[in-house]
Amino acid sequence: MDGNGRWARGRGRPASFGHRQGVRAIKRVLQACEDLGVHALSIYAFSTENWARPRAEVRALMRLFHETMQREIDEMHRRGVRIVVSGRRDELSVRMRERIDEAMARTANNTNGVLNVCLNYGGRAEIVDAVRKLVRDGLPAQKVDEEAISSRMYNPELPDPDLIIRTAGEHRVSNFLLWQSAYSEMLVTETLWPDFGEDELKAALAEYALRVRRFGARPAAEIAVG
Helix, strand or coil: CCCHHHHHHCCCCCHHHHHHHHHHHHHHHHHHHHHHCCCEEEEEEEECCHHHCCHHHHHHHHHHHHHHHHHHHHHHHHCCEEEEEECCHHHCCHHHHHHHHHHHHHCCCCCCEEEEEEEEECHHHHHHHHHHHHHHCCCCHHHCCHHHHHCCCCCCCCCCCCEEEECCCCCCCCCCCCCCCCCCEEEECCCCHHHCCHHHHHHHHHHHHCCCCCCCCCCCCCCCCC
């Protein structure tokens, strides 16, 4: 969800103002996903590298995450959205972990959609943590395969993403869902995240619908008999 800071600077406001507008964009996009039949939405809220940002910005972000979870949980539950969180939760504050546990427990049985909040998340960190679970489980080397690793990801029940959207013209993966995105389609838009909404999502899905996904295979040659 890139572009919050740039959006705010363009208006002479601090980054925290852009992040708050970014939360509004999340609500718009989540509603659009429901309307358009997208069942699972993963949002990259805070990466393992984002701790290196200015301390004041990190504090403001964490406060915003806590406030948003507390304020939006009733609506998410009413709409039947299940909330899950991917990332290293043990490095978050006790207060934040309690809020996450509450949101996940309250919405656990909802089936209208899934919002996966990637918080203190890094794709490399997730793979490392999955390997650590393999070691703790005592799995012999000859039994380590893709399924063994996939089943030890943060939320293995979630489907691999079909489409990854990078806003604000960014062209890098940025350590996001490295394992799960092996064959995801990538789409880059110049739109800054606070300006992203239903129209932009519709355009992204329309472009995605035109692509042919081969998953590494070559389609069989067509044979015409006449």
